[in-house]
Amino acid sequence: MNRPDDTALLTDLYELTMTEAYLEEGMWDEAVFSLFARKLPARRNYLLAAGLDDALTYLEQLRFDAETLDWLASQGRFSDRLLGWLERFRFSGDVDAVPEGTPVFAEEPLLEVRAPLPEAQLVETYLLNQVHFQTAVASKARRVVEAAAGRDVMEFGLRRYHGTDAGLKVARAAYLAGVGSTSNVLAGKRYGIPLAGTMAHSYVQAHDDELEAFRAFVRVYPSATLLVDTYDTLRGVQHVIRLARELGEDFQVRSIRLDSGDLLSLSIAAREMLDEAGLPQVRVYASGGLDEDTVARLVTHGAPIDSFGVGTAMGVSADAPALDMAYKLVAYAGRPRVKLSSGKVLLPGAKQIYRHDVDGVARGDVLTNRDDVAPGRPLLQPVMRAGQRLPGATPTLADIQAHARREVSRLPPELRALAPARPPYPVTLGRALARAREHEVELWSAAP
Amino acid sequence: MNRPDDTALLTDLYELTMTEAYLEEGMWDEAVFSLFARKLPARRNYLLAAGLDDALTYLEQLRFDAETLDWLASQGRFSDRLLGWLERFRFSGDVDAVPEGTPVFAEEPLLEVRAPLPEAQLVETYLLNQVHFQTAVASKARRVVEAAAGRDVMEFGLRRYHGTDAGLKVARAAYLAGVGSTSNVLAGKRYGIPLAGTMAHSYVQAHDDELEAFRAFVRVYPSATLLVDTYDTLRGVQHVIRLARELGEDFQVRSIRLDSGDLLSLSIAAREMLDEAGLPQVRVYASGGLDEDTVARLVTHGAPIDSFGVGTAMGVSADAPALDMAYKLVAYAGRPRVKLSSGKVLLPGAKQIYRHDVDGVARGDVLTNRDDVAPGRPLLQPVMRAGQRLPGATPTLADIQAHARREVSRLPPELRALAPARPPYPVTLGRALARAREHEVELWSAAP
Missing domain, CATH: 3.20.140.10 (nicotinate phosphoribosyltransferase)
Known part of the structure; x- marks a missing residue:
C-alpha cells in the first residue's frame, strides 16, 4: 500500500x-x-x-x-x-x-x-x-495494569482497533502505561516493544484432534503457549498433561491459554491439574474479552492466572x-x-x-x-x-x-x-x- | 512522515x-x-x-x-x-x-x-x-443519517478519532452510510467525498470582537458559515444580522452554526431572528457533541436546523x-x-x-x-x-x-x-x- x-x-x-x-x-x-x-x-x-x-x-x-x-x-x-x-x-x-x-x-x-x-x-x-x-x-491501559497487580499484561487486539494507525499507537500507548508486550509485529519493529503470541483456535481446528495439534505446534515451538479451549477447556488441559508425559524432559511448554468460560473456576481447576501432574512451571494465561474490571475481579478472587491477554476493550477504551x-x-x-x-x-x-x-x-x-x-x-x-x-x-x-x-x-x-x-x-x-x-x-x- | x-x-x-x-x-x-x-x-x-x-x-x-x-x-x-x-x-x-x-x-x-x-x-x-x-x-453513521430524517449531515471529527487511518476510514464509512460531506481534506482527495467546513472559535477569539471577525471572514469567504456561540449565541446571531444590513446585496452568508447550549431553543430563537430580519435563506447548522439520539430529539421536536455536524460520537461509535x-x-x-x-x-x-x-x-x-x-x-x-x-x-x-x-x-x-x-x-x-x-x-x- x-x-x-x-x-x-x-x-x-x-x-x-x-x-x-x-x-x-x-x-x-x-x-x-x-x-x-x-x-x-x-x-x-x-x-x-x-x-x-x-x-x-x-x-x-x-x-x-x-x-x-x-x-x-x-x-x-x-x-x-x-x-x-x-x-x-x-x-x-x-x-x-x-x-x-x-x-x-x-x-x-x-x-x-x-x-x-x-x-x-x-x-x-x-x-x-x-x-x-x-x-x-494510555489512561485506559494504566487501569488494566493496576488491576493486574503485578501480573503480566499483553496487548493483542490489533484486529479490533480503529484502523492501522490505531493498531500501532495502541501498542505504543499501552506499553508506555506498563503493559509488557504486544502481538503487533510492526509495533515490535517500530517501537522495540517485546513481541508475544500464542496460537489461534483455527490452528487446533485445522488438525484432526487437539492433542495432535499440540504435538505439531511444540515440534516447531517447544516453549509455546497452548490454547486449550477450542472444544473443552479441561480436556484441553488433559491433552497438555498427556503431551508432557509423552515428551518427558523435552516438554518445554511455557503456558496454557484459557480464552472462554468462567476464567476463575477454570484457572483454579487447570492449575490444580497441572500441579498434580508435576507441571508447576506451566503458567496460566487468560484472555477473552477482558478489561480492567474483569481482570481486577479475577485477581481479587485469587485466580491462579499469571498473565492476562487484553485487547479490544483496552485498545478502543471501550467505556x-x-x-x-x-x-x-x-x-x-x-x-x-x-x-x-x-x-x-x-x-x-x-x-x-x-x-x-x-x-x-x-x-x-x-x-x-x-x-x-x-x-x-x-x-x-x-x-x-x-x-x-x-x-x-x-x-x-x-x-x-x-x-x-x-x-x-x-x-x-x-x-x-x-x-x-x-x-x-x-x-x-x-x-x-x-x-x-x-x-x-x-x-x-x-x-x- | x-x-x-x-x-x-x-x-x-x-x-x-x-x-x-x-x-x-x-x-x-x-x-x-x-x-x-x-x-x-x-x-x-x-x-x-x-x-x-x-x-x-x-x-x-x-x-x-x-x-x-x-x-x-x-x-x-x-x-x-x-x-x-x-x-x-x-x-x-x-x-x-x-x-x-x-x-x-x-x-x-x-x-x-x-x-x-x-x-x-x-x-x-x-x-x-x-x-x-x-x-x-458505517453502522453507527447510518443511525445518525436515519435520525436526521433527510437533513444534511456532515462528518467533522478527525481530531478525536483513533489515529490517522481512522480519520480517513470514518470519513469513508460515514459517506457510504449516507453522510453528505466531511471536513477531512485528505478524505476529499482520496475518496472524492465533498468537503465542508465552517470556522473555529479561535478565529472569533483572535479578533477584537465577534462582528469584526465575521466581517473579516466573509471578505474572504462571502458564503461562509459563521460560528455564533463564542461569547453568546443570540448576540452572535444579532451580529450576523447586523452584518447583513451592512453588506446589503453583497451579503451571501449561507448559514450560522450553533455549537453549544440548548440547541432546540437556540435554533428556534435564531430562526425567528433571522426570519424577522428578512434572512430566511440563512440556514441553521448545529453541532456540539451530537449523536443519533440528540439529532433525533431535535428533529422530533421540530428544531429548525438544516444541517447537523457530527463527529466524535459517530466516528468512535461511542456506544x-x-x-x-x-x-x-x-x-x-x-x-x-x-x-x-x-x-x-x-x-x-x-x-x-x-x-x-x-x-x-x-x-x-x-x-x-x-x-x-x-x-x-x-x-x-x-x-x-x-x-x-x-x-x-x-x-x-x-x-x-x-x-x-x-x-x-x-x-x-x-x-x-x-x-x-x-x-x-x-x-x-x-x-x-x-x-x-x-x-x-x-x-x-x-x-x-
Missing part, C-alpha cells in the same frame, strides 16, 4: 480556510494554543499523557509537497497566496509540554503551542488526533472511547483570550502546572499563568523552540514507561484505584486564573 | 508462527475462513457492511519486501523456509463477500476467504482490522466502539470445522445468505451452506478469484452509497428505527446448518 505522503492533508478544511483568512488580514502575531481535557470521563481519576512524540515529529516534518499543492490548487478554493505560503511552510514555533507518561487532570494543558497565528492554527487537527487518542488509550479534549486559543498578540460558550468557559493565557508532593505523594496541583510561580514542581517543560525539538525531548519508549511508573506511583492510592476517587484530586487555580474565572463567570451570567 | 511500506508487518505475531507451523507440517490444503459478527450490539438492529475494498486491496498488494524480510530474519524467530515462503508470497485465493453497504446480521459472513491454509491464516489480522472498524462506523466480530476457520481439506468454546459455538462450512423480499421489503434471511439453495436473493458474491479482483468488484464510493440507501430502504421500518426492533429481524438456518448446530449443542452439552 505505498501511498504518497499525504500527511499534510490530514486536517480539517477549516484549518486551511482560516489560514487563508489570517493571511488576507495580515494576522501574523503570536498565538498561544492550549491542548487540554475539559473534563475527565466518569471512570478516570486521571489521564496519562501520551502522543507528544508523534505531535513533535509532525511539527518538525510537516511540508506541503508539489503533488499536494497541485491537488489543492485544482480545488479552486484557495488563493495563490495561501498556496505559496503552504509551499514555504516550516513550523517555526515553540512547544511546552507535559512529558509523556505524566498523570494530568481536567483543564491542565498537555501541551501548549506558541507560534504565529496561522501556523499555530494549521496544526490543530493532527496534534489533537494523536495526543487525544494516545492519551485516551470512554473519546475524551472531551480540545485545542484552544488562549492568547493572541500578547493578550489573553477567553471564550464563554455555554458550559465551555476557557481559562485565558499560557499556563504552568505545579504539582505539590508531600513525602513523595502528590497532594495537589496548582494551575497558574505561565509566568506565575506556585509551590511544587512545574510539569510543562520546553520541548521545541523555533520549530526544533530540544535535546532531551526524545526519551525512549522505555524511559517513558519508567517515567509513567514513577509518576503514577506518586499518586495517592485512591487515585490509582478503579473506582472514582472521592474527593477527586485537588487542582486549584493560581490567583490570576482564579480572578479570570470569576470575571468570566460574571460575564457569562450577565449575558442575555 | 514518509515511512517504508510496513503493511506486511501489521499483523499478530501468531499469524507468522502458525504459518511457520503449517509449512513445517505441510498443511497446504484449502481452508475456508468466515468473517462475521457473533452478535450485534444492544443498540444495532443490523450492521452495514463496509471495509471490503481495503480488504481486497490488501490481498492484491500484500508483499514482503527485502527490508521487511531482513528485519524478520534479524529477530531469530523464523526459519529460512518461512522467510523464503514470505518472499514469494502472493495471495492466490478466492473471496466471496457481501457488497459494501449491505445490511447484515449476526452470524452472517461479511466475507469468506478460500485459500491454502497458510495464506488464508496469514491475512486474518488486517482483514478484520479494516472490515470490523469500517463496519462498526459500541467494537463489535464481536471474528475470522474463523469453517472448513479445511474439504471437511467442515467446528469450535465449541463456551458461548462461541461456530457454524461449520462455507456459507451463503439468502434474503427474502416481499413487496420490496426484506422479510427474513436464510443462512445456508454455500451450495444449498433457499428462497430469496444470495448476498455473498464472488469478488476475487485466484488472487485477482473480479470485474465489478470495484464499485465507486458513490455507487456504494447508492447501494446502501437502496438496501436500507428495503428493511422493515422497525429495523431502521433507533430503538431495538422487537422481534429482531429473522435469520434462520438452512437445514444442514440447523442440523450442525443441534449436533454441536449436543456435543457441547456432553462435554464434561
Whole structure:
C-alpha cells in the first residue's frame, strides 16, 4: 500500500480556510494554543499523557509537497497566496509540554503551542488526533495494569482497533502505561516493544484432534503457549498433561491459554491439574474479552492466572472511547483570550502546572499563568523552540514507561484505584486564573 | 512522515508462527475462513457492511519486501523456509463477500476467504482490522443519517478519532452510510467525498470582537458559515444580522452554526431572528457533541436546523466502539470445522445468505451452506478469484452509497428505527446448518 505522503492533508478544511483568512488580514502575531481535557470521563481519576512524540515529529516534518499543492490548487478554493505560503511552510514555533507518561487532570494543558497565528492554527487537527487518542488509550491501559497487580499484561487486539494507525499507537500507548508486550509485529519493529503470541483456535481446528495439534505446534515451538479451549477447556488441559508425559524432559511448554468460560473456576481447576501432574512451571494465561474490571475481579478472587491477554476493550477504551479534549486559543498578540460558550468557559493565557508532593505523594496541583510561580514542581517543560525539538525531548519508549511508573506511583492510592476517587484530586487555580474565572463567570451570567 | 511500506508487518505475531507451523507440517490444503459478527450490539438492529475494498486491496498488494524480510530474519524467530515462503508470497485465493453497504446480521459472513491454509491464516489480522472498524462506523453513521430524517449531515471529527487511518476510514464509512460531506481534506482527495467546513472559535477569539471577525471572514469567504456561540449565541446571531444590513446585496452568508447550549431553543430563537430580519435563506447548522439520539430529539421536536455536524460520537461509535466480530476457520481439506468454546459455538462450512423480499421489503434471511439453495436473493458474491479482483468488484464510493440507501430502504421500518426492533429481524438456518448446530449443542452439552 505505498501511498504518497499525504500527511499534510490530514486536517480539517477549516484549518486551511482560516489560514487563508489570517493571511488576507495580515494576522501574523503570536498565538498561544492550549491542548487540554475539559473534563475527565466518569471512570478516570486521571489521564496519562501520551502522543507528544508523534505531535513533535509532525511539527518538525510537516511540508506541503508539489503533488499536494497541485491537488489543492485544482480545488479552486484557495488563493495563490495561501498556496505559496503552504509551499514555504516550516513550523517555526515553540512547544511546552507535559512529558509523556505524566498523570494530568481536567483543564491542565498537555501541551501548549506558541507560534504565529496561522501556523499555530494549521496544526490543530493532527496534534489533537494523536495526543487525544494516545492519551485516551494510555489512561485506559494504566487501569488494566493496576488491576493486574503485578501480573503480566499483553496487548493483542490489533484486529479490533480503529484502523492501522490505531493498531500501532495502541501498542505504543499501552506499553508506555506498563503493559509488557504486544502481538503487533510492526509495533515490535517500530517501537522495540517485546513481541508475544500464542496460537489461534483455527490452528487446533485445522488438525484432526487437539492433542495432535499440540504435538505439531511444540515440534516447531517447544516453549509455546497452548490454547486449550477450542472444544473443552479441561480436556484441553488433559491433552497438555498427556503431551508432557509423552515428551518427558523435552516438554518445554511455557503456558496454557484459557480464552472462554468462567476464567476463575477454570484457572483454579487447570492449575490444580497441572500441579498434580508435576507441571508447576506451566503458567496460566487468560484472555477473552477482558478489561480492567474483569481482570481486577479475577485477581481479587485469587485466580491462579499469571498473565492476562487484553485487547479490544483496552485498545478502543471501550467505556470512554473519546475524551472531551480540545485545542484552544488562549492568547493572541500578547493578550489573553477567553471564550464563554455555554458550559465551555476557557481559562485565558499560557499556563504552568505545579504539582505539590508531600513525602513523595502528590497532594495537589496548582494551575497558574505561565509566568506565575506556585509551590511544587512545574510539569510543562520546553520541548521545541523555533520549530526544533530540544535535546532531551526524545526519551525512549522505555524511559517513558519508567517515567509513567514513577509518576503514577506518586499518586495517592485512591487515585490509582478503579473506582472514582472521592474527593477527586485537588487542582486549584493560581490567583490570576482564579480572578479570570470569576470575571468570566460574571460575564457569562450577565449575558442575555 | 514518509515511512517504508510496513503493511506486511501489521499483523499478530501468531499469524507468522502458525504459518511457520503449517509449512513445517505441510498443511497446504484449502481452508475456508468466515468473517462475521457473533452478535450485534444492544443498540444495532443490523450492521452495514463496509471495509471490503481495503480488504481486497490488501490481498492484491500484500508483499514482503527485502527490508521487511531482513528485519524478520534479524529477530531469530523464523526459519529460512518461512522467510523464503514470505518472499514469494502472493495471495492466490478466492473471496466471496457481501457488497459494501449491505445490511447484515449476526452470524452472517461479511466475507469468506478460500485459500491454502497458510495464506488464508496469514491475512486474518488486517482483514478484520479494516472490515470490523469500517463496519462498526458505517453502522453507527447510518443511525445518525436515519435520525436526521433527510437533513444534511456532515462528518467533522478527525481530531478525536483513533489515529490517522481512522480519520480517513470514518470519513469513508460515514459517506457510504449516507453522510453528505466531511471536513477531512485528505478524505476529499482520496475518496472524492465533498468537503465542508465552517470556522473555529479561535478565529472569533483572535479578533477584537465577534462582528469584526465575521466581517473579516466573509471578505474572504462571502458564503461562509459563521460560528455564533463564542461569547453568546443570540448576540452572535444579532451580529450576523447586523452584518447583513451592512453588506446589503453583497451579503451571501449561507448559514450560522450553533455549537453549544440548548440547541432546540437556540435554533428556534435564531430562526425567528433571522426570519424577522428578512434572512430566511440563512440556514441553521448545529453541532456540539451530537449523536443519533440528540439529532433525533431535535428533529422530533421540530428544531429548525438544516444541517447537523457530527463527529466524535459517530466516528468512535461511542456506544459500541467494537463489535464481536471474528475470522474463523469453517472448513479445511474439504471437511467442515467446528469450535465449541463456551458461548462461541461456530457454524461449520462455507456459507451463503439468502434474503427474502416481499413487496420490496426484506422479510427474513436464510443462512445456508454455500451450495444449498433457499428462497430469496444470495448476498455473498464472488469478488476475487485466484488472487485477482473480479470485474465489478470495484464499485465507486458513490455507487456504494447508492447501494446502501437502496438496501436500507428495503428493511422493515422497525429495523431502521433507533430503538431495538422487537422481534429482531429473522435469520434462520438452512437445514444442514440447523442440523450442525443441534449436533454441536449436543456435543457441547456432553462435554464434561
